[in-house]
Amino acid sequence: MMLDMTRDVVIVGGGIAGLSAAWRLRRHDVLLLEAGDRLGGxxxxxxxxxxxxxxxxxxFPAPGTLVDRITQELALETVPVTGGMMGLAVDGAVLEGGRVESYPFRLPLSVRERVAFARAGLKVQLAVRRYHAAPNRYEFENDRTFAEFLGPLPPKVREIFACAARRATGELDELAAGAGIGLFALVWAGKGSLIARNLRGGTGQLPAALGQVLGERARTSSPVDAVRPDGDHLVVRAGDEEIRARHVIMAANAPFAAPLVGPVAPQAADALAKLTYGAFLSVAVETNETSAMPYDGVYAIxxxxRTFDMFTNQAHALRVGPRQPGGSLMLFTGAQKAAALMRESDEVIAERFLADLHAMYPETRGRIAKATVRRWPLGNVYASPGRGALQPALEGALGTHENLHLAGDYFAELGTMEAAAQTGMAAAERVEARIREVTHV
Known part of the structure; x- marks a missing residue:
């Protein structure tokens, strides 16, 4: 094996956490290693x-956030989500907006189901207020599942809440109550939400632009096999190459990070191994309509x-001025439901998703140009009961020489783009401070 020069920092993982760290450290001797064939996770x-x-x-997060600042520095543009984000379709009824408190009375439900839905919704609303005031969200309602918090529900009402929970890639009996409540807090914020914008041109524009700036300092198809101590440095092994680094920022998903950090920080490795991820399955749909569609004013339902849990209208950002032909949708599901569907072929998945799309919006029949399936076995991290106890082992500079730093969306009770980017930035700032101490710069 060839031992490369000593670098200031090696970053393992090219998702938004690793890319944010690399962006902050771009004026130092930094090398980012991504196992996949592209950046961005x-x-x-x-x-x-x-x-x-x-x-x-x-x-994308709101103006003034870290991701927004990076986006602006790269001359990219985000636009606000103006379409409804809280639509709900049950049986043949599609509610594209309105006060959520009215949903139990506008859907085709029995009296028993209406009462149960209204009571559960009120319970969640009251809990959202406590969630916003909680000083430590890792510990908030972290001792029971979301299913236990909600209590017994009629099957149709339970499925409504389960559908929402799968956005976080967890089932009701897997997701911690606090994480489920936090999910509703995020969605109910509406246009003032932290996540109420889209990137014009598509999400992939951001990692592509970061990769272009980083150039050869960001390598794809470079899986890391091991990280080991070497005196007061760390050695990262990637294939036949060994790279010595003063610091390592581990920004890979927790299941991949755990065995890598074990030789340096065993307690952190144990905590990482206990973090929970769920699957995410999406079908991106190119449509070729030539006139308005009934969902033009809607973003998410x-x-x-149905086979998919969420309908999203990715073309809504361009629905200003004269209505242009065509469109773009994304349909997705998560958690165990997504994992089970992944056993099917792409053709079967697309066929089932599109059949439910046509049942929901018959106007889409004959208007599908292309449907592309994407499978994410580690779709997102979510907090399960007891997650709060793992937090202390993950924080700060780790290892005997305090030169291993973790970054990733698992630092939040719900994995989001901004949460991941913030952890990458925090790790980079710690590294930069240590570099300045040593070099007196």
Whole structure:
């Protein structure tokens, strides 16, 4: 094996956490190693004529956030989500907006189901207020599942809440109550939400632009096999190459990070191994309509009882001025439901998703140009009961020489783009401070 020169920092993982760290440290001797053939992790999209196809992360944070600042520095543009984000489709009824408190009375439910839905919704609303005031969200309602918090529900009402929970890639009996409540807090914030913007051109534009700036300092198809101590440095092994580094920022998903950090920080490795991830399955749909569609003013609709759990209108950002032909949708599901569907072929998955799309919006029949399936076995991290106890082992500079730093969306009770980017930035700032101490710069 060839031992490379000593670098200031090696970053393992090219998702938004690793890319944010590399962006902060770009004026230092930094090397980012990504196992996959592209940067960005679940931030993936393809251009599609005047539109774009999003396959994973699609909601960007508000102006003034870290991701927004990086986006602006790269001369990219985010636009606000103006379409409804809290739609709900049950059986043949599609509610595209309105006060959520009215939903139990506008859906085709029995009296028993209406009462149960209204009571559970009120319970969640009251808990959201406590969530916003909680000083430590890792510990908030972290001792029971979301299913236990909600209590017994009629099957149709339970499926409505399960559909929402799968957005976080966890089932009701897997997701911690605090994480489930936090999910509703995020969605109910509406246009003032932290996640109420889209990137014009598609989510993948951001990692592509970061990669272009980083150039050869960001390598793809470079899986890391091991990290070991070497005096007061760390050695990163990637294939036949060994790279010595003063610091390592581990920004890979927790299941991949755990065995790598074990030789340096065993307690952190144990905590990482206990973090929970769920699957995410999406179908991006290019449409070729030539006139307005009934969902033009809508962004997102929850779809309990269908093959997919969420309908999203990715073309809504361009629905200003004269209505242009064509469009872009993303349909997705998560958690165990997604994992089970992944056993099917792409053709079967697309066929089932499109059949439910046509049942929901018959106007889409004969208007499908292309449907592309994307599978994310580690779709997102979510907090399960007891997650709060793992936090202390993950924080700060780790290892005997305090030169191993963790970054990733698992630092939040719900994995989001901004949460991941913030942890990458925090790790980079610690590294930069240590470099300045040593060099007195």
């Amino acid at each position: 679940r931030m993936r999209s393809d251009p599609c004529g005047d539109y774009w196809l999003n396959y994973g992360a699609h909601l 929850a779809t309990p009882g």
